[in-house]
Amino acid sequence: xxxxxxxxxxxxxxxxxxxxxxxxxxxxxxxxxxxxxxxxxxxxxxxxxxxxxxxxxxxxxxxxxxxxxxxxxxxxxxxxxxxxxxxxxxxxxxxxxxxxxxxxxxxxxxxxxxxxxxxxxxxxxxxxxxxxxxxxxxxxxxxxxxxxxxxxxxxxxxxxxxxxxxxxxxxxxxxxxxxxxxxxxxxxxxxxxxxxxxxxxxxxxxxxxxxxxxxxxxxxxxxxxxxxxxxxxxxxxxxxxxxxxxxxxxxxxxxxxxxxxxxxxxxxxxxxxxxxxxxxxxxxxxxxxxxxxxxxxxxxxxxxxxxxxxxxxxxxxxxxxxxxxxxxxxxxxxxxxxxxxxxxxxxxxxxxxxxxxxxxxxxxxxxxxxxxxxxxxxxxxxxxxxxxxx
Numbered sequence: 001x002x003x004x005x006x007x008x009x010x011x012x013x014x015x016x017x018x019x020x021x022x023x024x025x026x027x028x029x030x031x032x033x034x035x036x037x038x039x040x041x042x043x044x045x046x047x048x049x050x051x052x053x054x055x056x057x058x059x060x061x062x063x064x065x066x067x068x069x070x071x072x073x074x075x076x077x078x079x080x081x082x083x084x085x086x087x088x089x090x091x092x093x094x095x096x097x098x099x100x101x102x103x104x105x106x107x108x109x110x111x112x113x114x115x116x117x118x119x120x121x122x123x124x125x126x127x128x129x130x131x132x133x134x135x136x137x138x139x140x141x142x143x144x145x146x147x148x149x150x151x152x153x154x155x156x157x158x159x160x161x162x163x164x165x166x167x168x169x170x171x172x173x174x175x176x177x178x179x180x181x182x183x184x185x186x187x188x189x190x191x192x193x194x195x196x197x198x199x200x201x202x203x204x205x206x207x208x209x210x211x212x213x214x215x216x217x218x219x220x221x222x223x224x225x226x227x228x229x230x231x232x233x234x235x236x237x238x239x240x241x242x243x244x245x246x247x248x249x250x251x252x253x254x255x256x257x258x259x260x261x262x263x264x265x266x267x268x269x270x271x272x273x274x275x276x277x278x279x280x281x282x283x284x285x286x287x288x289x290x291x292x293x294x295x296x297x298x299x300x301x302x303x304x305x306x307x308x309x310x311x312x313x314x315x316x317x318x319x320x321x322x323x324x325x326x327x328x329x330x331x332x333x334x335x336x337x338x339x340x341x342x343x344x345x346x347x348x349x350x351x352x353x354x355x356x357x358x359x360x361x362x363x364x365x366x367x368x369x370x371x372x373x374x375x376x377x378x379x380x381x382x383x384x385x386x387x388x389x390x
Contacts, residue, residue: 047208054201061194068187075180082180086173089166096163103156212292214324219295221324222342222373229317229330231338231375260376262337262385267311268360269387270341270372273302276389277369280382296340296373297383301366308344308370310361311387312337319351325371329363335376339386342371 278298282291310331317338318330327344329351344364351363374381 047204047211051201051204051208054197054204058194058197058201061190061197065187065190065194068183068190071183072180072187075176075183079177079180082173082177086170086177089170089173093163093166093170096159096166100156100159100163103152103159106152107156215294216292217324218342218371219293221322222328222340222371223295225318225322225325225328225330226338226340226375231330231378258379260379260381262374262376262381264386266388267386268309269299269389270309270311270339271299271301271306271366271370272309273306274299274370275302276300276384280380280384295380296342296371299370299372300368301370304367305365306367306370308341308363308366310357310359310363311339313358314339314356316351316353316355316357319347319353327364331357336378337381338375340371340373340375342373343369 276297277300278294278296280294280297283294284291308329312331312333314331314333316329317332318328321327322342325342327342327347329341329344329347331339331341333339341363343366345366345368347364348362351357357363372383372387374383374386
């Protein structure tokens with residue numbers, strides 16, 4: 001008889017051991033098949049988009065600055081000589097225009113005189129000896145003036161051609177100098193813009209890192225609270241983070257997220273009117289390319305001073321203030337289920353540890369956000385599987 005009971009006991013222990021192994025394998029499979037959801041944190045995603053956009057714009061600005069630097073360095077060598085040539089050409093143009101004006105006046109005078117003499121010569125019908133002498137003198141003067149007219153005409157044409165060349169060269173120099181000054185001005189403007197955009201990028205990165213550090217510190221404190229309450233028992237070694245978390249130093253995978261599923265009926269949400277700002281699951285950091293698990297959801301109330309409601313009948317096992325999470329309330333329910341409410345601005349006066357509360361009981365009020373987390377049997381549940389969302 002004794003041997004029989006020993007046999008039964010050994011079979012029972014073996015069966016229990018097999019069940020434990022199956023549970024462990026199931027948990028491992030759940031970890032592997034956990035779906036990495038999108039849109040964990042809207043603010044972080046927006047900051048990440050801004051950072052990527054600013055980085056691209058800075059790249060374009062740097063490329064433009066490099067091109068302009070090459071152009072300006074080449075133009076710098078010619079700029080002084082071009083300015084000197086421009087001033088000389090400008091003086092020459094002024095002198096040529098004055099010369100052209102004088103030659104034009106002389107041409108008009110010579111043409112007028114020639115025309116007058118021609119009229120005098122043709123008007124002599126019955127010339128006397130004196131008239132013949134005068135005619136010969138007029139012819140001599142006319143020949144001289146014709147020669148002078150021809151010479152002045154040639155000089156005028158040459159002056160006009162030279163003036164056109166100098167004016168053309170003057171325009172070329174003006175264009176080259178204007179382009180140089182434009183490039184230099186554009187370079188200065190781009191440098192100022194780059195400085196401004198770089199400052200903005202640094203500000204965005206700091207804001208991004210602050211948000212990320214707050215998220216990690218929040219998760220660290222909440223997890224520590226749950227561990228102290230023995231709600232979560234972790235077997236894996238967790239990454240250690242200082243008070244000021246350096247995101248870049250985190251490993252590629254920060255930590256695996258241990259989860260299970262909720263199969264019971266859905267209950268009321270902790271807020272009446274809200275939007276989901278951050279979802280449950282693995283967050284793929286787009287800036288530092290690391291994976292960060294998010295064990296809760298973040299809800300933004302659409303009304304000020306919104307009521308935070310208990311979602312199921314249960315018992316309060318924690319109600320306290322913490323540095324990173326503000327007021328935190330943890331409620332224990334049946335079947336190893338726990339709900340966690342963080343970032344409550346003001347707790348209700350009767351929310352105390354050990355108090356039993358019903359579904360819908362007002363735990364407190366929030367203005368900015370509410371962190372809501374659910375666990376069962378030492379692992380996390382997606383809170384959206386538990387609550388109804390309109």
